[in-house]
Amino acid sequence: MHEQSFDVAVIGGGAAGMAAAVEVCRHNLSCAIVERVSYLGGILLQCIHNGFGLQEFKQELTGPEFAEEQIRQVKETDTALFLDTTVDSMEDTETGKEVYCYSRERGIVKLNVRAVILAMGCRERNRGNIGTPGTRPAGVFTAGLAQRLVNVEGFIPGRNVVIVGSGDIGLIMARRMTWVGARVHAVVEIQPYPSGLTRNIVQCLNDFEIPLYLSHVVSRIEGRDRVERVAITPLENGIPNEEKTFHVPCDTLLLSVGLVPENELSENAGVQLNPQTNGAVVDSTMMTSVPGVFSCGNVLHVHDLADYVAEEARRTGAYVAAWLDNERPSLQIPIRAGANVRYVSPGRFNPERPDKLYLRTLIVKNNARLVIKLDNQVVKEKKVSHLQPSEMVSLKLQPKDVESWKVSEDSVLEVSVQ
Numbered sequence: 001m002h003e004q005s006f007d008v009a010v011i012g013g014g015a016a017g018m019a020a021a022v023e024v025c026r027h028n029l030s031c032a033i034v035e036r037v038s039y040l041g042g043i044l045l046q047c048i049h050n051g052f053g054l055q056e057f058k059q060e061l062t063g064p065e066f067a068e069e070q071i072r073q074v075k076e077t078d079t080a081l082f083l084d085t086t087v088d089s090m091e092d093t094e095t096g097k098e099v100y101c102y103s104r105e106r107g108i109v110k111l112n113v114r115a116v117i118l119a120m121g122c123r124e125r126n127r128g129n130i131g132t133p134g135t136r137p138a139g140v141f142t143a144g145l146a147q148r149l150v151n152v153e154g155f156i157p158g159r160n161v162v163i164v165g166s167g168d169i170g171l172i173m174a175r176r177m178t179w180v181g182a183r184v185h186a187v188v189e190i191q192p193y194p195s196g197l198t199r200n201i202v203q204c205l206n207d208f209e210i211p212l213y214l215s216h217v218v219s220r221i222e223g224r225d226r227v228e229r230v231a232i233t234p235l236e237n238g239i240p241n242e243e244k245t246f247h248v249p250c251d252t253l254l255l256s257v258g259l260v261p262e263n264e265l266s267e268n269a270g271v272q273l274n275p276q277t278n279g280a281v282v283d284s285t286m287m288t289s290v291p292g293v294f295s296c297g298n299v300l301h302v303h304d305l306a307d308y309v310a311e312e313a314r315r316t317g318a319y320v321a322a323w324l325d326n327e328r329p330s331l332q333i334p335i336r337a338g339a340n341v342r343y344v345s346p347g348r349f350n351p352e353r354p355d356k357l358y359l360r361t362l363i364v365k366n367n368a369r370l371v372i373k374l375d376n377q378v379v380k381e382k383k384v385s386h387l388q389p390s391e392m393v394s395l396k397l398q399p400k401d402v403e404s405w406k407v408s409e410d411s412v413l414e415v416s417v418q
Contacts, residue, residue: 002103005112006030006080008320009099011087011265012119014042016297018070019310020117023317025077029324032080032111034087034101040074041067042121044306046148049172051199055307066306085109090116090269096292115292115320118271118280119313120262122298124169130257132164134221137228143169143256147176156180158252162230163187164218167390168196168304170256175204177254185248187212188232193364195256195390197304218253219245227253261299269293276343277301284332284350285319286312294320301345301358304392308358315356329353333407338373338416340365342389349413351402357395361417364388370395373414374405387417 010021013035024031033040044052047063054060057069074081085103092098096114103109124142141149141157147169149155159182163170166189174184187205192215194201205212213232219240220231230253233245261279263271272281272289280288280295287294296316297309332348335357344359361368368387372380372395380401387393395415 001108001110002106003110003112004032004080006032007113007324008032008115008117009034009097009111009113010117010119011099012042012121012297012299013037013040013081013083014119014121014297015044015066015070015306015309016121016299016313017042017117017119018067018074019313020119020296020317020320021079022070022073022077023314024117024320025079027318027321029321030078030080032082032113033074034082034085034099034111036084036086038084040071040081040083043144046144046151047172048151049176052306055305056310063306070310082106082109082111087265090265090293114324115294117313117316117320118263118266118288118293118295118299119297120265120299122259122261122302124255125258125260127255129260130164130255132218132221134230135223137221137223137226139223139227139250139252140221141252141254143167143173143254146252146254147173150176150180156182157254158182158227158250160185160250161252161254162218162232162248162250163254163256165189165256165258166191166194166196166201166212167256167258168200170254171196171200171204173254173256174210175208178208178210182252184208184210185250186210186232188216188218189214190217190235191215191389193388193390195258197391198386198388221253222247227251259298259302261302263299266293266295266299271295274301274343274345274347276337277345279345282346283348284329284346284355285323286316286346287319287323292323301343303358304390308392308394312356312358331407331409333374333411333413335413335415338371338414340417341415344415349397351399351405351407353399355397357397357415359393359395359415360389360391361387361393362389363417365417369418371416371418373416374407375411376414379405 007029044067
């Protein structure tokens with residue numbers, strides 16, 4: 001068994017893992033990144049479109065360029081890299097955690113650490129998750145797999161495409177498939193509003209005159225050896241109207257139907273999960289229900305920008321350093337999602353220092369207000385020009401905001417949309 005000791009183990013080498021590791025090292029702590037594939041960068045490496053880095057690096061980058069900058073930062077530290085290494089389990093010790101891994105190169109690896117940062121990212125939901133009826137022909141891909149095939153492997157999945165779901169990866173692949181010479185016949189969205197960022201609706205669909213069918217479902221996949229066509233059915237008051245079903249010939253179906261945080265390891269370690277996000281429940285320091293185990297990035301809740309992932313991960317790295325230095329918040333106020341809010345992360349607020357909350361709304365609304373209540377009394381409001389469930393909202397709280405708040409150990413903070 002290969003055995004080493006570090007202050008912190010970061011599980012995952014994508015945007016969150018690299019940002020967290022760099023921050024840990026800036027606090028003069030030893031750190032190891034454990035990544036199951038043979039390279040750092042994660043999903044960023046197949047996202048060759050621009051739009052990354054505007055907040056994190058103050059310049060517009062592609063996904064690989066964003067990853068390259070982060071990798072450069074990692075290499076400037078003493079971070080130990082365990083690539084091609086899969087974490088199997090974690091066990092408690094008197095001084096921290098034992099992280100057990102498997103590596104093709106090293107065999108069984110045991111890392112003795114004082115703290116763990118979970119940064120495993122997320123995975124795509126597939127046909128099995130949404131239960132689309134029909135035959136089981138070739139030509140059905142998740143949008144992310146198709147993105148890798150085109151951008152990394154150099155293969156074109158098909159020539160006549162229908163996309164299920166208007167998530168950002170699906171929208172970007174609608175444009176990408178058009179650029180490589182395929183024809184995208186439709187993007188089909190079950191909700192009455194798009195699931196992706198507004199800019200992607202404009203740049204990836206409208207600019208290429210690709211039709212978007214809101215409140216529609218792909219009700220059946222047809223084809224013997226390869227997809228031949230799909231049936232598309234409109235929803236009326238949430239109920240499929242079979243009489244209005246129409247068919248679209250195609251040889252490829254791409255699924256962009258949501259992302260799921262990779263939390264199997266978290267569950268096995270006893271981490272409490274939030275049913276709204278499928279990520280960990282964390283306090284104001286990003287620590288999970290298991291002491292010494294922290295979580296950040298898409299494994300915590302699915303972000304819409306890599307910049308947000310990196311920013312959250314950097315804060316987590318700083319919190320880990322403070323926790324290892326025996327700094328503990330004297331007060332943490334529970335936060336709950338109020339009217340029209342799906343979730344708020346983190347789940348607690350420390351009124352003694354600046355904090356940042358992330359949330360997703362349940363509704364589409366223009367000229368909306370974010371309302372924060374402390375013990376049912378309005379204490380802060382923020383105007384937002386437009387809200388929709390697909391776009392994550394951030395909210396900064398400063399100590400000056402809470403100077404006049406009457407905070408007690410029994411206080412509860414609520415965030416709602418009006």
